[in-house]
Amino acid sequence: MARKEDGVVVLEAGNSPENGPACWVYCAGFCIKIRDLT
Amino acid sequence: MKAEQRGMRKVSGHAVMVPLNRANGIIYHTATRGLLLVRSDLWEILRTFSLGESASTCKVDSLSATKAELELLRKNRIIVSADEDERFFARYILNTMKFDTSQMGAFISFTSRCNFACGYCYQDFRKGSAPSDLTQRRWHQLFAFITKRVEELGVRNLSIALFGGEPLLDLEMVLRACHDLKSLEKNGCRSRITLITNGSLLSPSVWKELEPYVEFVQVTVDGNREIHDRCRPYFDGTGSYEVILENVSALLRQSPGRLGLRVNIQPETLPGVRDLLKDLSHLGMQQTLAAIGFHGVEPTQQQICAGVSNTRDVIRIASEVSELFVTAASMGFPVAKAFEVGPCMFTAANSVVVDEQLRLYKCPALLYWRSTGRLNAQGRAELSEEWYEAVGYEPRCAVTCKYGPICYGGCRAMMPGGEGRCPKPFFDVALESLIKAYVIAQHRIGLES
Numbered sequence: 001m002a003r004k005e006d007g008v009v010v011l012e013a014g015n016s017p018e019n020g021p022a023c024w025v026y027c028a029g030f031c032i033k034i035r036d037l038t
Numbered sequence: 039m040k041a042e043q044r045g046m047r048k049v050s051g052h053a054v055m056v057p058l059n060r061a062n063g064i065i066y067h068t069a070t071r072g073l074l075l076v077r078s079d080l081w082e083i084l085r086t087f088s089l090g091e092s093a094s095t096c097k098v099d100s101l102s103a104t105k106a107e108l109e110l111l112r113k114n115r116i117i118v119s120a121d122e123d124e125r126f127f128a129r130y131i132l133n134t135m136k137f138d139t140s141q142m143g144a145f146i147s148f149t150s151r152c153n154f155a156c157g158y159c160y161q162d163f164r165k166g167s168a169p170s171d172l173t174q175r176r177w178h179q180l181f182a183f184i185t186k187r188v189e190e191l192g193v194r195n196l197s198i199a200l201f202g203g204e205p206l207l208d209l210e211m212v213l214r215a216c217h218d219l220k221s222l223e224k225n226g227c228r229s230r231i232t233l234i235t236n237g238s239l240l241s242p243s244v245w246k247e248l249e250p251y252v253e254f255v256q257v258t259v260d261g262n263r264e265i266h267d268r269c270r271p272y273f274d275g276t277g278s279y280e281v282i283l284e285n286v287s288a289l290l291r292q293s294p295g296r297l298g299l300r301v302n303i304q305p306e307t308l309p310g311v312r313d314l315l316k317d318l319s320h321l322g323m324q325q326t327l328a329a330i331g332f333h334g335v336e337p338t339q340q341q342i343c344a345g346v347s348n349t350r351d352v353i354r355i356a357s358e359v360s361e362l363f364v365t366a367a368s369m370g371f372p373v374a375k376a377f378e379v380g381p382c383m384f385t386a387a388n389s390v391v392v393d394e395q396l397r398l399y400k401c402p403a404l405l406y407w408r409s410t411g412r413l414n415a416q417g418r419a420e421l422s423e424e425w426y427e428a429v430g431y432e433p434r435c436a437v438t439c440k441y442g443p444i445c446y447g448g449c450r451a452m453m454p455g456g457e458g459r460c461p462k463p464f465f466d467v468a469l470e471s472l473i474k475a476y477v478i479a480q481h482r483i484g485l486e487s
Contacts, residue, residue: 007077008107011064011481014072014114 045098046120049088051440052128053116055081056470058477059485065116066473069128069443071378072114073473075483080107084116095120128437132446136381136429139191143389144184145402148172148211149203150394154236155273158302162338164203164406171208172215172394180392181218182417188227191388196222196229200252201391201402206239209247216251232256236270237282245289254328255297257286262317265310269302283321290326298329298374303359305351315366324370331376332362339407342452353463360471367479377472379461380446387429390419400428401451433458441465 056064063081065074076084080103087096098108101117111117118124149171150164159165172180187193198219205212212233219229230253237257259282260269267277289297299318301311311332318327334352367373383389384401391399397409398419404410410428411421433447441462448458477483 006104006107007080008103008110009075010072010110010114011075011477012071012073014067014070 040119040121046095047098047101047117048095048120048122049084050115050118051124052443053084053088054440054469054473055085055088056473056477057081058474058483062483064473064477067115068441069124069131070115071444072116073477074110074114074116075477075481084111125437128443132381132436132443136385136446137387139388140194141197141386141388142184142187142191142193142195143197143199143383143386145199145201145383145391146172146180146215147201147203147391147393147405148205148215149208150406151207152202152204152236153207153238153272154204154270154278155275156270158269158304158335158338160336160338160403161405162340167406170394172211174211174214176394176396177211177215177218179396179413179415179417181215183413183419184219185222186417187388188222188225193227193388196227198229198231199402200231200233200235202234204236204239205233206235206244209239209244213247213251216248220251230254236278237285238272238278240285240289242285242288242292245285245292249293249296253296255289256300257282257297258300258302259283259286259314260302261307261310262313265307266314269304269307287321287323290323294326295328298327298331301330301332301362302335303332303355303362304335305355305358308355308358308362311362312365315362315369315371318371319369324372327372329372329374330366331374332359332366333376334359336403336452339403353467356464356467357471360468360475363475364471364478367475368485371479373475373479375472375476377465377469377476378444379449380444382446382449384428384449384451385431385446398425400425403449403451435460441469 050067052067052069054066054068056066058064061078062075063078063085065076065081065084080101083101101108103111108117115127149169150167151169151171184196188196196219200212200215216231219231222229231251233248233252233255235255235257240255240257258270259279260266263277263279266279270278272278286297301314303311334355337346363373363376382401383391391402391405392413393399393405396413398411398413398421399405399409410425411419414420428450436442436447439462445461445465448460450458452459478485
């Protein structure tokens with residue numbers, strides 16, 4: 001959810017109780033993570 | 039009176055300040071993983087307050103920010119109350135991710151056989167043992183295990199990596215497994231299947247069969263033709279560059295955005311990697327690749343057993359690796375968030391690596407070496423003490439270090455018996471560039487304002 005307020009733009013909303021669960025990651029050594037599963 | 043009521047704030051200890059261009063800076067929060075673009079004058083003030091061993095506190099009024107800006111900074115936890123102990127939030131996030139059983143990850147090895155003879159392959163214990171394949175009977179056991187987990191734990195996102203050896207040496211079994219895994223979607227579980235292959239057998243006709251099931255393919259190319267053929271030859275010593283590039287190009291023409299390239303970096307291969315980027319650019323792959331990523335070569339299993347760590351090598355090439363990400367992004371290639379490396383499979387409660395004999399592991403790096411359980415004939419997991427240790431262990435730095443929430447104490451598979459290979463020296467050198475590259479690639483924001 002990108003939000004812009006004057007000089008602050010949220011490019012990617014973080015993981016928080018308000019924003020929902022975090023993405024799943026594999027170890028970067030083995031699999032490139034492309035996008036969140038959520 | 040509490041600090042918040044007095045208007046006293048501090049910049050979060052998890053905020054990573056990244057200069058971008060004259061107009062804006064980036065702030066990345068390692069615990070929330072949020073990413074903000076901030077006007078440069080405000081970014082400078084926030085950076086000033088974030089410097090030092092323990093960030094200094096400030097009055098909200100002194101930030102020269104509008105009310106709306108402050109609200110966004112607060113909601114995204116870039117500024118927090120001056121007396122907040124952020125370890126609690128970090129632990130909350132980490133444990134939520136680690137014990138989230140609605141997500142399940144599984145690396146499945148279909149065969150221990152491989153048609154390549156890469157000099158740096160970490161699986162040197164595989165090479166010393168008799169070849170084995172995932173039989174139909176064992177697949178049924180494994181699928182029964184996955185199905186039970188999905189049903190009993192309410193898994194909503196199943197993330198599967200088809201692995202080996204070279205998994206396409208047993209295409210028939212791979213297709214059968216894909217078909218079965220997709221059938222779980224009728225239970226409301228999304229199956230996302232990734233194929234990790236050397237690319238040599240991924241011809242257009244093979245991709246046509248896999249395409250309905252496999253969402254994403256990862257292929258490794260280590261540099262231009264000369265470098266790649268030296269690093270990743272077939273068993274008979276002949277080069278693999280040409281056939282891989284042909285297969286990759288054909289797949290991307292048919293299914294753009296479904297394949298990413300991994301590039302393994304060694305100091306002597308760096309010039310060849312830059313040439314590779316030019317070659318890929320001439321082929322127009324900026325528009326079709328899903329991502330490109332650069333990683334230092336990991337030590338082999340025998341080297342780890344012998345106590346050889348490549349930590350120094352990793353740090354030595356950290357700036358080159360991160361600069362390659364920026365170069366690739368600036369050339370228009372998509373790059374992934376290579377800096378979010380944990381909690382990985384090793385620590386995540388509901389993730390598993392399985393070999394063809396149905397031995398269980400906590401990380402693909404441990405395949406054929408240190409199993410931590412096995413599946414029985416009923417498809418139930420019998421787990422050893424090491425399994426619970428892997429999941430239950432919580433390094434202190436995971437909640438005290440700025441990088442803890444994205445590395446979770448570092449790689450423990452590569453450093454058995456230790457606390458984990460700390461990536462802090464790598465992040466100190468590389469993280470800013472990795473974040474910058476990601477923003478340039480993903481959000482199309484350039485270095486020029």
